[in-house]
Amino acid sequence: MANKIMEKIGVIALIVGLVIAFIVSLFYTELSATVIVILGILGVIVGIINVTDEEVMHYLLASLVFIVSASALQGLVGVVPVIGGWASTFLNAVIVLVAPAAAIVSLKALYEVAREK
Numbered sequence: 156m157a158n159k160i161m162e163k164i165g166v167i168a169l170i171v172g173l174v175i176a177f178i179v180s181l182f183y184t185e186l187s188a189t190v191i192v193i194l195g196i197l198g199v200i201v202g203i204i205n206v207t208d209e210e211v212m213h214y215l216l217a218s219l220v221f222i223v224s225a226s227a228l229q230g231l232v233g234v235v236p237v238i239g240g241w242a243s244t245f246l247n248a249v250i251v252l253v254a255p256a257a258a259i260v261s262l263k264a265l266y267e268v269a270r271e272k
Contacts, residue, residue, distance in 0.1 A: 165205030169252075172197040176248030184240045186248055194206035194251040200250075202259025212263050225250050 172194055179190050186194075206214045225246040232242040 158210045159205055161204050163253065165201055165203075168197045168200040169205065172201070172252040173249065176245055178253060180241050180245035180248055184244055186251065190248070190252055194248060195255045198255030199259055202256035202263075206256070208267070211260055211267075214260050215257060215264065218253050218260070222235075222250055222257070235236045 164241065170197060175197075179186065229243045229246050232246070233239045237240070
């Protein structure tokens with residue numbers, strides 16, 4: 156029962172983070188410190204709660220690829236008229252959400268590797 160609740164909290168944290176990223180990107184071209192902290196905290200929650208031991212490698216690979224590709228895409232979409240500013244800010248906000256989760260999951264993976272020796 157408690158496991159199901161924790162899973163739901165992790166999913167809700169991810170969805171709330173994506174919604175915040177979307178809304179903030181509609182109205183601002185840069186992320187404020189408050190938004191960065193909120194997205195970072197949500198990312199930590201996702202990293203702690205959402206990723207199971209079986210999903211660690213997939214999650215780390217997917218988050219690494221997303222962070223690298225989204226960072227590259229920011230420059231590309233930034234020059235597109237009308238949606239460029241919005242898309243760039245949105246990608247940046249999602250990176251801020253995903254990076255702490257990836258850091259937490261990678262620390263968990265490093266701990267597991269060290270513990271097995």
